[in-house]
Amino acid sequence: MHSKTIGFIGGGNMATSLIGGLVATSHDPDRILVTEPDEQRRDLLVSDHGVVALQDNAVLAAQADVIVLAVKPNIMASVLEEIRQPVQVRKPLIISIAAGIPLQRYRDLLGPGMPIVRSMPNTPALVRAGMTGAIMDAEQPGEVRKLATAVLAAAGEVRWFETDHDLDCLTAVSGSGPAYFFHLMECMQAGAERLGLSPEVARDLVLHTAYGAAKLALHDSASPAELRQRVTSPGGTTAKALDAFAAGDFPRVVDNAMQAVVQRAAEMSREN
Ligand SMILES: NC(=O)C1=CN([C@@H]2O[C@H](COP(=O)(O)OP(=O)(O)OC[C@H]3O[C@@H](n4cnc5c(N)ncnc54)[C@H](OP(=O)(O)O)[C@@H]3O)[C@@H](O)[C@H]2O)C=CC1
Numbered sequence: 435m436h437s438k439t440i441g442f443i444g445g446g447n448m449a450t451s452l453i454g455g456l457v458a459t460s461h462d463p464d465r466i467l468v469t470e471p472d473e474q475r476r477d478l479l480v481s482d483h484g485v486v487a488l489q490d491n492a493v494l495a496a497q498a499d500v501i502v503l504a505v506k507p508n509i510m511a512s513v514l515e516e517i518r519q520p521v522q523v524r525k526p527l528i529i530s531i532a533a534g535i536p537l538q539r540y541r542d543l544l545g546p547g548m549p550i551v552r553s554m555p556n557t558p559a560l561v562r563a564g565m566t567g568a569i570m571d572a573e574q575p576g577e578v579r580k581l582a583t584a585v586l587a588a589a590g591e592v593r594w595f596e597t598d599h600d601l602d603c604l605t606a607v608s609g610s611g612p613a614y615f616f617h618l619m620e621c622m623q624a625g626a627e628r629l630g631l632s633p634e635v636a637r638d639l640v641l642h643t644a645y646g647a648a649k650l651a652l653h654d655s656a657s658p659a660e661l662r663q664r665v666t667s668p669g670g671t672t673a674k675a676l677d678a679f680a681a682g683d684f685p686r687v688v689d690n691a692m693q694a695v696v697q698r699a700a701e702m703s704r705e706n
């Protein structure tokens with residue numbers, strides 16, 4: 435994998451996280467190409483990671499062994515149009531990270547026989563703690579899956595799925611999921627400040643609690659429900675907090691949020 439040239443089309447939030455993961459796993463930054471119209475973002479990628487910035491998506495597509503499509507879903511069709519010709523000649527591995535766009539759309543716009551992976555990473559990729567789901571054509575050779583796994587694993591965990599719907603469901607969990615946890619952290623930090631703690635102390639307490647809870651849940655075979663119960667002494671403080679969550683129908687709020695993601699992904703598949 436380290437001998438491959440990986441080209442990123444779009445150098446925004448998610449691409450930056452993936453590039454950070456690749457560079458951290460010793461991928462030669464000279465073998466990472468990026469096209470990014472925003473000059474400030476482009477310069478930061480070059481100065482922070484030493485990657486090579488290019489101006490033209492077709493030029494990048496003519497040089498890369500792996501192309502990561504990291505643009506917003508609404509401009510994906512125009513990007514695919516730009517790279518269609520060079521990729522048909524070279525047949526690089528195409529990895530899209532765009533939400534909602536089904537695999538068939540890439541086949542339609544790039545032509546038959548292309549090795550295409552649809553994936554859904556998440557921003558903790560930046561610190562190699564990402565969770566990525568991916569799907570691809572079953573008839574592609576095993577080496578394609580191996581290469582895609584190697585590229586995506588630079589960001590953390592990789593799991594393979596079967597269908598576009600699987601990936602939309604994963605988007606509701608791990609793709610968008612970091613935002614749910616960040617939102618809870620935001621709310622807890624604001625609450626801690628209202629209780630009179632300084633912003634600095636509030637942040638420290640919240641982040642270490644989130645980190646500790648995730649680490650414990652990963653290392654302990656107990657379910658999240660059991661871990662929650664272990665914190666909750668009968669008649670104690672935590673029970674009161676959980677009563678307040680229940681009064682706000684927290685499980686329903688979370689479920690509604692996740693259903694909304696899957697619904698939006700389905701809409702995006704029709705729009706893009
Ligand atoms: N953010 C996340 O947590 C995740 C995002 N994704 C997916 O990743 C993709 C990118 O999202 P995200 O990184 O958040 O978005 P960003 O807007 O941060 O990044 C997209 C970048 O692409 C640039 N761009 C626009 N047009 C072109 C073009 N023609 N050629 C090359 N680059 C272009 C944009 O520049 P400009 O702003 O100047 O237009 C922007 O910097 C989306 O499809 C999203 O669904 C997937 C998983 C998680």
Ligand SMILES: O=C(O)[C@@H]1CCC=N1
Pocket residue numbers: 533605609610
């Ligand atoms: O919000 C989005 O559409 C993207 C996909 C998953 C996370 N961010």
